[in-house]
Amino acid sequence: MTFVQGRRVGRLATVGEGGIPSVVPICYAVIHYDGEPVVVSALDEKPKHVPLRDLARVRNILRRPKVSMVVDDYHEDWRALTFTRLSGKAEIIEPDHGLHAVGITALRAKYPQYERMAINAAPLIAIRQLRATSWHGGKTGPSPVEPFAQPGATELAALVRGRRSVRSFQSRSVPRNIIEQAIAAAGWAPSPHGRQPWRFAVIEAPERRASLAAAMAESWQTQLELDGQTPEIVRVRLDKSRQRLRDAPILIVPCLYLAELDHYPDPARQEAERIMAIQSLGAAIQNLLLSIHAAGLDAGWMCAPLFCPELVRDELGLEAALIPHALIPVGYAAKDPARRGRLPLASLIVNWE
Numbered sequence: 001m002t003f004v005q006g007r008r009v010g011r012l013a014t015v016g017e018g019g020i021p022s023v024v025p026i027c028y029a030v031i032h033y034d035g036e037p038v039v040v041s042a043l044d045e046k047p048k049h050v051p052l053r054d055l056a057r058v059r060n061i062l063r064r065p066k067v068s069m070v071v072d073d074y075h076e077d078w079r080a081l082t083f084t085r086l087s088g089k090a091e092i093i094e095p096d097h098g099l100h101a102v103g104i105t106a107l108r109a110k111y112p113q114y115e116r117m118a119i120n121a122a123p124l125i126a127i128r129q130l131r132a133t134s135w136h137g138g139k140t141g142p143s144p145v146e147p148f149a150q151p152g153a154t155e156l157a158a159l160v161r162g163r164r165s166v167r168s169f170q171s172r173s174v175p176r177n178i179i180e181q182a183i184a185a186a187g188w189a190p191s192p193h194g195r196q197p198w199r200f201a202v203i204e205a206p207e208r209r210a211s212l213a214a215a216m217a218e219s220w221q222t223q224l225e226l227d228g229q230t231p232e233i234v235r236v237r238l239d240k241s242r243q244r245l246r247d248a249p250i251l252i253v254p255c256l257y258l259a260e261l262d263h264y265p266d267p268a269r270q271e272a273e274r275i276m277a278i279q280s281l282g283a284a285i286q287n288l289l290l291s292i293h294a295a296g297l298d299a300g301w302m303c304a305p306l307f308c309p310e311l312v313r314d315e316l317g318l319e320a321a322l323i324p325h326a327l328i329p330v331g332y333a334a335k336d337p338a339r340r341g342r343l344p345l346a347s348l349i350v351n352w353e
């Protein structure tokens with residue numbers, strides 16, 4: 001499957017009405033889902049004159065799901081000619097299916113053009129139960145379709161790179177199970193002594209979000225004025241912040257919870273214990289963000305509660321041992337954010353002996 005994953009275009013053959021074969025070039029990605037490799041291909045918005053569900057390939061798949069696909073490399077030196085033919089069962093996968101989000105992430109990671117296209121809102125084609133035949137340099141024969149050497153490695157890389165901080169959201173509601181799964185994923189983060197020194201508050205009710213936004217804005221206003229910001233800047237920044245909290249259908253407040261950590265007689269070790277808990281909270285939040293992204297949604301990270309933890313705790317009616325550390329708005333992105341570049345690997349590794 002490495003050969004298939006590495007090519008850019010495949011030729012998908014379906015059977016049309018009256019048994020007439022139909023072949024189209026497709027962009028595709030290979031994902032690992034439910035313990036098997038799956039080929040996914042988007043029904044995208046490239047100029048087409050028919051609704052997506054009326055595309056010949058979609059109608060053909062719905063009628064006769066058995067399909068074939070060829071991926072090949074042509075060389076003038078025919079000893080280097082290579083192709084793989086896959087056959088399998090195709091399905092049309094709707095956006096609410098778990099496979100859909102994984103497929104969209106893999107397609108966007110492989111083809112950056114998809115980042116700007118709303119392929120997440122359309123169904124996609126998934127080809128499962130794959131069987132492969134490969135031909136290389138004059139040798140042909142069936143080749144077993146192996147799972148990836150490291151199952152999930154491709155998806156993980158795509159998820160890590162694809163996660164982004166979104167700052168404006170649609171008002172569309174978020175299924176509860178996605179939030180529960182994300183918090184469960186946070187729970188698998190490494191933590192000092194395995195004590196999991198963090199908890200999560202979820203705020204969904206619109207009036208609760210508005211009330212938290214108003215309370216935090218008041219506290220932030222005082223701080224901005226202390227900084228000497230002009231009234232106009234204060235107004236614009238507060239409006240933006242309030243809007244983000246009101247528009248996102250879900251807010252998650254990750255809190256530090258130190259009550260079950262070790263206690264030391266000396267301040268240095270006590271402080272190290274607290275820092276370890278904060279490091280662990282960061283790892284838990286990253287798990288949460290990746291899980292949300294894997295489900296096809298987006299999130300942001302606001303540090304505001306760090307500057308008024310008591311206010312947020314009181315507003316949410318949380319117990320005194322919880323220290324709000326961040327605010328994570330979750331939802332469907334209203335627009336794609338500009339991404340920041342990253343340091344090259346050579347700058348990240350400062351020493352390797």
Ligand SMILES: Cc1cc2nc3c(=O)[nH]c(=O)nc-3n(C[C@H](O)[C@H](O)[C@H](O)COP(=O)(O)O)c2cc1C
Nearest residue numbers: 163164165166167300301302303304337338339340
């Ligand atoms: C501890 C922490 C605090 C952050 N606080 C804010 C914030 O208050 N407001 C905001 O818009 N983004 C905040 N961010 C998000 C960063 O701006 C963002 O991660 C960074 O610009 C990289 O962009 P990306 O997340 O899209 O890759 C915070 C991130 C971290 C890790």
